Amino acid sequence: MSAPHQSHEHTHTGHDHGPNEQDVHDTLNHVVPPRIYIIVGAILLVMTGLTVLASLYELGVWNPIVALFIACVKATIVVLFFMHVKYSSKLTKLTVGAGLFTFLALIAMTLSDYFTRAWGRW
Numbered sequence: 001m002s003a004p005h006q007s008h009e010h011t012h013t014g015h016d017h018g019p020n021e022q023d024v025h026d027t028l029n030h031v032v033p034p035r036i037y038i039i040v041g042a043i044l045l046v047m048t049g050l051t052v053l054a055s056l057y058e059l060g061v062w063n064p065i066v067a068l069f070i071a072c073v074k075a076t077i078v079v080l081f082f083m084h085v086k087y088s089s090k091l092t093k094l095t096v097g098a099g100l101f102t103f104l105a106l107i108a109m110t111l112s113d114y115f116t117r118a119w120g121r122w
Helices: 025-030 036-056 062-082 088-117
Strands: none
Touching: 036 062
């Protein structure tokens, strides 16, 4: 008759894998060197300067378009690097993309309502 609690061949470490297998969490972490953060920060500062510079010129209806374009590029850089989406799984990228798609759909519906109103005809 065997004892109910026999010793195992390897020591239990709290992980669900063998001693020669890599932990799943080890593959998900990505260490970004400080040099990347400095470069990205410098790019964001330059783009902020471009926004200020663009505001000094009279571009007519293009002023808000240029400013929004620069803002979208800056937001993309922040999401990719500071929120680590660039180094994340495909599921995280899909989630960010779905959020962006939802935001754009809501903006499109709002603008379609705004542009189809009969302003001043009542």
